Amino acid sequence: QIRRMAWWHEAKFGMFIHFGLYSQHARHEWAMEQEAIPIQEYMPLAQEFKPTPGAARAWARLAKAAGMKYMVLTTKHHEGFCNFDSKLTDYCATKQGPKHDIVREYVDAARAEGLHVGFYYSLMDWHHPDGAKCATDEAARKRFVAYTHGLIRExxxxxxKIDVLWYDVSWPLDAKGWESEKMNKMVFELQPDIIVNNRNHLQGDFSTPEQKIVAETNGRAWESCMTLNDSWGYQRADDDWKSAKTIVRNLITCARDGGNYLLNIGPRPDGSIPEETVRVLTEVGAWMETNGDT
Ligand code: JFZ
Incomplete structure (x- = not known):
């Protein structure tokens, strides 16, 4: 076992947070793609996005109360909007509606609760003009890969100190196209103790079965990620909440088989957490209080 990963294996339970412009649609984080919303129509959402400053504190408090030991926030989902301050794009929290750095607040909030800090980063990008072209146009690929590596560097x-980097959706390039080796090399130069997943076409440190619990063989680390209802982003119409009992059973199954459980919440556009989410996770926390290992 890798020393770097000791805390993560011990942690077992984390909170995934999907938060972005799509939270305002309250339908699906894929709405832009699924409903073929033109970019010019989608972009104004960035101006209208005004989450309450400090909203992340409640996420971190709830994670802590639920017995979770780390958090992973979408710094940029497929829509391309950056929840952080960037010098490489204006399509970011500090220069648009929020007028503050959501990622900064999140990092501070997680640390205040003693939780480890993870960043989700979508390689696929529907906003960047080269995000799709990059597969067939070498000049576009070069620009887009420089942009991507640049944002990850930021x-x-x-x-x-960041504890986990959680890459997602590597469409439309392969490892060579993304320059994934170089990407991970930079990541470990910047954060020598970080843990990275396997969604940039490299093995990384752990596998990421999704919405199911499947143990890895040969001692390879794995983390099962799941939603609390059926959606990643906030979905107003989705009331298919898993019970606390189901969550606890899933956590036990992951722990028994040597894996981690990353459970997702989708805050409302103002950053507040749906009541049902709070109710279920608080109930999970009560069980953890009695039966957890700390
Ligand atoms: C991706 C995203 O498209 C989705 O919005 C969410 O962020 C989720 C955590 O990740 O969806 C995926 C990614 C990978 C697989 C399936 C869905 N996969 O490897 O089976």
């Missing part, structure tokens, strides 16, 4: 430089 999030791993500006927020102190």
């Amino acid at each position: 999030i791993l430089t500006n927020y102190g």
Whole structure:
């Protein structure tokens, strides 16, 4: 076992947070794609996005209360909007509606609760003009890969020690196209103790079965990620909440088989947490209080 990962294996239970412009649609974090919303129509959402400053404190408090030991926030989902301050794009929290750095607040909030800090980062990008073209146009690929590596450099430089980097959706490039080896090399230069997942076409440190619990073989680390209802982003119409009993059973199954459980919440556009989410996670926390290991 890798020393770097000791805390993570011990942690077992984390909170995933999907938060972005799509939270305002309250339908699906894929709405832009699924409903074929033109970019010019989608972009104004960035101006209208005004989460309450400090909203992340409640996320972190709830994670702590639920017995979770780490958090992973979408710094940028497929829509391309950056929840952090960037010098490489204006499509970011500090220069648009929020007028404050959501990632900074999140990092501070997690640390205040003693939780480890993870960043989700979507490689696929529907906003960047080269995000799709990059597969067939070498000049576009070069620009887009420079942008991508640049954003990753920013999030791993500006927020102190980061514990997990959670890449997602690598469409439309392969490892060679993304320059994934170089990407991970940079990541470990900036954050020597970080743990990375396997969604940039490399093995990384752990596998990421999704919405199911499947143990890895040969001692490879794994983390099952799941939603609390059926959606990742806030979905107003989705009331298919898992019970605390189901969550606890899933956590036990992951722990028994040597894996981690990353459970997702989708805050409302103002950053507040749906009541049902609070209710279920608080109940999970009560069980953890009695039966957890700390
Ligand atoms: C992706 C995203 O598209 C989705 O919005 C969410 O962020 C989720 C955590 O990740 O969806 C995926 C990614 C990978 C697989 C399936 C869905 N996969 O490897 O089976």
